[in-house]
């Protein structure tokens with residue numbers, strides 16, 4: 118798993134590293150690594166390094182210092198470097214000296230536009246981990262003029278380092294070069310970061326605050342039948358979804374479970390005939406009570422929020438097996454919290470709200486800090502909470518948080534959530550830790566989305582059919 122640390126933890130680690138390294142050494146490591154990455158970027162995008170023009174946008178702190186030192190290193194490779202100083206009095210003195218010594222130029226912000234117009238690459242050294250709020254107007258005016266690709270130093274300026282929130286002008290980078298460790302912004306604001314490259318500067322960090330699953334984690338977690346397995350031993354999942362009027366949710370959630378794991382899927386609800394017609398391998402019954410034994414339930418999409426839906430939810434919560442409650446099930450829980458009395462506190466529950474369902478569950482919107490929002494809901498409901506959105510945040514009641522960074526936005530299609538709930542249910546039935554089940558499901562869901570879409574719109578049905586290809590590609594990278 119990739120670890121991600123908050124800026125507070127990074128600062129503590131930097132403090133410890135400062136104490137045992139010569140002055141300026143950490144910045145030297147950071148800025149040298151940065152210069153190599155900028156040179157690689159120039160090579161990739163313009164075909165050469167020497168003779169190219171790089172413009173540095175330099176703010177008042179060490180982020181600007183990194184940019185200035187990197188500019189000095191780039192001069193040695195024949196790059197023409199101009200630093201635009203947003204606040205000349207506060208520009209990093211040693212970095213500025215180094216750049217000038219190496220033959221670089223420094224100009225005030227007022228002269229910036231003419232240099233920006235000629236740049237092959239612009240380097241954003243406006244602000245780093247000490248950022249607060251969006252870009253200030255002077256910086257925003259310059260950034261708006263940039264047409265060349267931007268390489269961000271540590272993080273794209275204007276984006277909140279700890280939440281990835283953007284509430285005004287912000288840099289949109291093609292590449293972000295960060296130091297020491299990934300910060301939340303890198304997982305939560307992928308569109309603003311572009312490609313993220315991590316430069317090791319020797320920080321020592323213990324347990325991460327957030328995590329991101331690697332493909333190897335997903336491959337290792339995904340259930341694979343062994344020689345002694347049969348259709349029951351791998352975990353049977355029950356799907357309680359859809360209705361006679363809206364059978365689509367049932368077909369999608371149940372089909373997703375069929376495609377996700379080997380073994381057996383049961384369906385219970387008013388769409389039994391339609392589900393059976395689409396997925397003959399599913400054992401479909403009219404009611405949850407008749408469904409037979411399962412090792413986990415996925416409940417909610419399209420069941421309605423009336424008394425029948427409440428009874429279904431109460432029933433599955435009372436079975437002593439893990440439950441993934443999605444869509445209408447989250448609304449029922451929000452309106453009738455007493456349904457949770459049916460749950461044995463020791464049985465895992467996964468809630469999968471989108472922002473609107475989150476608001477119903479919590480009485481307020483998730484807000485810009487989606488990690489804290491998911492953590493609060495996980496605590497309140499003693500459940501794993503998978504908060505949907507462009508980036509998906511998966512919080513466990515014990516404090517673990519995983520982030521799924523999307524592969525594009527093709528998943529924003531009707532019924533896509535139903536597919537996710539089937540995936541989560543299948544993994545719960547297979548016995549995965551519920552937090553890992555939710556995170557692995559989100560990962561494969563987004564990969565299936567990218568495979569199904571291939572740069573053109575897809576549908577939730579397309580997603581279902583792409584699940585095996587997603588699993589295959591993950592497994593092939595690791596076996």
Ligand SMILES: NC(=O)C1=CN([C@@H]2O[C@H](COP(=O)(O)OP(=O)(O)OC[C@H]3O[C@@H](n4cnc5c(N)ncnc54)[C@H](OP(=O)(O)O)[C@@H]3O)[C@@H](O)[C@H]2O)[C@@H](O)CC1
Nearest residue numbers: 131143144147178179180244245246247248249251253271
């Ligand atoms: N420490 C280390 O070991 C290492 C650190 N390293 C590097 O240092 C960076 C952190 O540097 P830092 O702490 O000096 O502050 P930094 O982020 O440059 O901000 C500077 C000032 O900007 C201002 N400002 C705030 N918000 C703003 C906004 N929205 N728009 C515009 N301006 C804004 C605010 O000052 P103010 O104007 O409010 O006085 C703030 O103090 C880190 O990201 C990494 O790149 C690496 O070299 C590796 C080793």
Ligand SMILES: Nc1ncnc2c1ncn2[C@@H]1O[C@H](COP(=O)(O)OP(=O)(O)O)[C@@H](O)[C@H]1O
Nearest residue numbers: 471505506507523526528529531532533534535
């Ligand atoms: N802009 C987006 N980028 C990436 N993923 C998205 C985006 N919008 C929605 N998704 C994902 O698509 C799914 C939509 O789920 P949901 O809102 O329940 O939709 P539905 O009710 O139509 O099934 C979630 O997994 C969510 O994370």
Ligand SMILES: [K+]
Nearest residue numbers: 241244270272
């Ligand atoms: K920056």
